[in-house]
Amino acid sequence: MSQILEYASWIYPSEDIGEICPVFRKHFTARPGAAAKLEITAFGVYEAFLNGQRIGNFFLAPGWTSYPTRLQVQTYDLTALLREENELTVTLGKGWFAGRISAGVYQALADGPRLLAALHLTDADGTREYATDESWQWAESPIRFSDIYDGETYDARVTPENWRFCRTDSCGKQMLIPQEGEIVTEHERLKPVAVLHTPKGEMVLDFGQEITGYAEFTVQARAGERVLLSCAEVLDADGNFYTENYRSAKSRIEYICRGGIQTGRAHHTFYGFRYLRVDEAPEGWQAENFTAVCVYSDLQRTGWIRTSDPLLNQLYQNIVWGEKDNLLDVPTDCPQRDERLGWTGDAQVSIRAITCTFDGKRFFSKWLRDMAAEQRGDGTVSHFVPNVGLFTKDPALFCGGSAWADAAVICPWQLYQAYGDKELLREHLPMMQKWVEYVCRAAGDSCIWSTGHHYGDWLALDAGEGNYTGASRKEFIATAFYAHSAQLLAQAMDALDMDGAAYHRLFETIRAAHQNAFPDCRTQTECALALHFGLAAAPDRVAAQLAELVRSNGNRLTTGFVGTPYLLHALSENGYAQTAYDLLLQTKAPSWLFSVKMGATTVWEHWDSRKADGSFWSTDMNSFNHHAYGAVADWLYAAAGGIRPGKPGYETVLFSPIPNRRLQRFEVVVNTPHGKVCSCWKWNGPTVTYVLTTPVSAEIRLGGEQHNVAAGTYTFVRGDTTNRRMKQRIF
Template sequence: MTTGPVVRIGSGEPFTATPAPRLTWKTLSRTENWLQARAEIELVTAEARVTASLDGDESVFVEWPFAPLRPRETVAVRVRVEGVDGSVSPWSEPAEVTAGFLESGEWRARFVGSGSDEPHLLRATFDVHGGVRRAFLYATAFGAYDVRLNGSAVDDAVLKPGWTSYQWRLLYDVNDVTAHLRQGTNTIGIELAGGWYTEDFGFRDAARRFYEGNPAAAAQLVIEYEDGTSTTVVTGEDWQWSPGPVVAASIYQGETYDARRSGDDWRPVVLVEVPDVRPEPRSGPPVRVIERREVAEVLTTPSGKTVLDFGQNLVGWVRLTVSGPRGHTVTLRHAEVLERGELGTRPLRNAAATDRYTLRGEGEETWEPRWTFHGFRYVEVENWPGELSPAAVSAAVVHTDMRRTGGFTTSHPLLQQFHDNVVWGMRGNFLSIPTDCPQRDERLGWTGDLQVFAPTASFLYDCDAFLRSWLEDVMLEQRAAKGVVPMTVPAVIPQVPGQLEPVAAWGDVITVVPTVLRERFGDHDAIATCFEAMAAWVDTVTDRTDGKLLWESGVQFGDWLDPDAPPDQPGQAKTDAGLVATAYFHRSADLTAQAARILGRDEDARRYGDLAARIAEEFRRTYVTPSGRMMSDAPTAYALAIVFGLVDGERKAAMGERLRHLVRAYGYHIATGFVGTPIICDALTATGHVDAASRLLLQTECPSWLYPVRMGATTIWERWDSMLEDGTINPGQMTSFNHYALGAVADWLHRCVAGLAPAEPGYRRIRVAPTLLDTLDDAFAWHDTPYGRASAGWCRSNDLVRFEIEVPPNTRACVRLPSGAEHEVGSGTHTWTESHPRPRRTRTGLGLDSDLATIVDDVEAYRAVLGAISSIDPGRAAAFRRSTRWTPGRRLRDPLSHTPLEIVEAIEKALAALPG
């Protein structure tokens, strides 16, 4: 043992929302195969020093072994561990944490405001006399707020307190503000805007306010003096309000700021009527400005407008430093893409995404909005006074402040950019809640998007506390909807048909996400807390099927955004919606049964296990032929059956063969939507068709994962063709250039290609099973597990492949190499080398009578055919690529029967020129 353990409490923030926070520690050691035998945990309070002993290897989410914390109590916790080898670590550095919650009934602050929806300022004065030992500020708002004490911000969080289902749940923030106070008179000020509370939600003309009432803020400042006395300052009728420099603020529309307005027209506040909700402490990290990016390029559009390119599609806002005459207004318009050289704003729909700043006219002025956010790469600047210097503008990257925990690297440049795009897509859409997109008039917590992306998210960032908080809202919304999990949480678009009806793959978020949090973070409490909601969802779907076990009724999205669906009918997928729904019905019943077994709920385990088995049997009876052919003969149908465990044995193998056939028939282009895309490579891998998965992964023609990369994307698109090959935006009314759902395949890159996966919850045991792709030279993944850094990867050198893994202390890894060799290893770094020559293709006499499957399986031959057509008629080449089904038993000349002779001869010549 070289270094002692590192202790982490709760979400990593300095305050805990619970009197008994769970403890996690990582042990740093160079000793191979190190395992913990016992641990000592020491608690230091103002009154005492207490030690608890723990036998065994538990070190993740360990239950608090001490008396519950009291409100505002600050304690220090440290740990030392003993290994099974007898080694003993030094004590860790103390981790300090403060109880950030209030006593029951202690909240006394009143909600105050101006009585209007306009942004405004609030303030009050109070006196401080005597030595202050500590002072804590608790604050919240129905809306968005910020607090200053004596002119200084109390923290660096933004858009507080974030978005929750306000009618049932409101969070408050707590800060230690001792250093902000001074003897004598002090001033506390609150800036208040509407945020999500006053936004119009819905689509186009149907957008409406959901939450009723004006924005209001509440704050409670508790001052503890050194003599043991205390005073409390609360918002109430003695406060004042004033219009401030923020003229207008909207999440969707943007912010208008007039620096000439001083905010000194003070009037008595109004006690605002708000939902009857007792605020609760924040349990996860807040939203912050995470980084700032410089302008990459200044562009002049064909119409003569000035546009700033930040080189990356991001979420946040811009900060500007400007000098000019008083009353001069600079306008900033945001968009993700350019179309024909101009700002591409059509996909924003009703969102103006426009900020305006009116100058005070007193020298250099620096400003950035704080009550809105935009999804953008490009900013059009209008009416800049004088010459615009790129250094005068920067972009703030804004999202929930989660700790980065995972990554993937490869020397394949397009695949690496794709994975980078996945990370940026998550960053932009994990802003207070997991949203579908960050730019248009939507930005909602669509449950289906998060359901498919949760495994990827849990690898890339420590999002356990973030998602646990959101799941609280999911359960509240579900309870209100009598067991139905809404399509969006918070559920603010009831006018949308089916919003409060059960929808497969969307409502299943309540069974999938708690399972993922236990699997990836070791958060056993996730399924314990959510179990009743998991069961309620399965029971609700059971009731809707009337005991038939097939879920073929009601509103369904099916395999949403199948690339063959028309632009304005994204639900018209190849896969039958009832098949999709029934597969998910089985999955949720099965996950609920598993959760029940883990929790020791034996009767529930039997009931839901039996239900899952009966659904699976009915699924096979209805949708699967005895030979393994699906009645809905589409890739997503086979992927669901394979990955969700609905078939096994010979039938599973037959389905794998058919899936491989379909993937090839579509020319190794994506043929799946939201439901099939995250799992199709898993299904191919599980049935022995890694070659097909590899071709699918690295396809660059549309539709494919790498087509957007080839088109310059820096985030994941909502549609496979959000931008068409001619550089114009998809004509559909629903197009976003920052959606993370179709990037969910990154989980397969982590688990299967690099080969790093949890074998037990929280990576207590690690499964390392790398999958070699003949089209890659290397692949490497790392993840900061609750036990420490784990990594796995491989690299080719001619015919030799070197495998390297890193296993953190207090864990073990089960390794299976591509040769079939198996190893079980403990902590440390381990390497192996195996011979895996790339397959060598033999090519003989390709021509018009060659089998279509033979042509498409030969990348050079396929490109030669398409290149020959394109050299004469690019439009015909694109049509040929889209319409041809590359199936065995058909000759190349068959789909060319009506093709001009000139093109046919060019194809023959191109194929003949290929080397043998």
């Protein structure tokens, strides 16, 4: 970083103030025409102000990274906020660094939040630097408590006073890096759609949509009155407020009022909710003065899907909301309970869908650098990144499981497919190779990976009520992903003009071993993996078996986190597109549309998170905002809509849409690095009309036909083989 931070010292309060968030300040003068720049970061999360005006729009800055080796520094231009006399203030919260979520993992860096900053001022008097040191002052802020899991308490009666000089700490600066990821910021603002009075007599605001963010409210109050709010995703079967699935996360909002009209909001934490219970509020409060503010990484939208089926449209919207809600600086599993971690398994199953809907290049690149930084010497990768050691204070645990740690290979490869950036692929190749080599040693000469801890087909339904890991054999899944990662590594090396022959041979060896060890498939997931990963010795037989497993289960799935992303692909790629649509459009449980019919506004963690009678799967682990099963959007983009990269980064496009008569119309748009790609098909009586738009050369596959075309918009009408015509418009 610049010399400014080289001269800055880490500062913290000179006294122990417990859970209270400190505020730091620095006064300085500036001549007319001055310019100023602030560089700042923290162990914790900060909010900075110059002369009472918020600096930037990064919420929960500096974000969440692997703090021991990677801490982002933000740079802000303060010129427009300057006055002659200036006060820079910064509040500091625990955030991911020192709250309950970190489980004390970062104590070796510092035993509490720390601030590091420097202001560079240039005016007629020259250039001056105001770097954090003992001359900065601190006081208690109105934020009396803040925690990622438990919420925030704000006392508006408190005015910072009794300013004291700071202490400095020698935390080191070797971890400092420039801002890499997309910033987290506020987005949609939602008003309540209903005020509910529950059977228990609770007053509940329904915002009509589950979000990640915070509540903002304006009230008129007497000093000392409180606004006390609780968060929930759902109501129980009787219509009462339900929070048991938040587990130990209190997720409370407490605002202690000063006298008069005032507005409250969160500063150093976030919440996952659709419903707010008003536990306490000043007399005369109005629901219309409450707002749910959505918070997530500032990702550009790149994909859209619209169909003739309202339920399918709602499913797609639920998927998009679930993605946004869980793209808060890292790809989290859920935004509400005492977890909210960057689970690698969830990310690798969803990344194909996410990178169609959003420009995820910068977001995932930053997260993968954290993954590489935390990769152990033996090549193992944590099951959640950053590894905060939530379940144990030893962050060496929860590493190296199949499908989860395979994110080290799958995610970089998918970024290459979506954006075509060879240098980014090259950057991550060492991590990919170290992971495959670790599995190679773990599997040994047999090439069957049967050691270590694995999650199996997490939350599959084929092993009975209450089972977590499903009926698919763990060694079947582990070895299948070993083969898949070896093959992707070989292809990555080929793409980089490196010699990937050894890993191509390794894939073939694992494939033969897998076929020998597992001559039969026993579950939907085993069939899907064998087909999609190219492991089946007799693909036609396995595809027929998969289709029969689906039909015999009433055209319903039984797959969990591992099998679901590949299920529809395995069917449609092997002649069973009709069966894939049977699953997609199924409305009975378990299915994607069952949750839609039950009123979901995001994707559930379990197929049976809520049962038809309104009861719940469990209180133990039951999120209603999990993006993993939203991976089906990948099939909607790539198979139903038929848009795939012909070459990485959509340098060329491959169209291969799959229409179905149960949908009158299907439209897909993907903004690629080379421009907008569109696919639309619509039934008109016995014929289907395709309208396909490409900004680059493309290959179009319709049934047994193939057309190689230049950039342009093309219309095809297909019914029986005697009714064909083609229209073409070149750009």
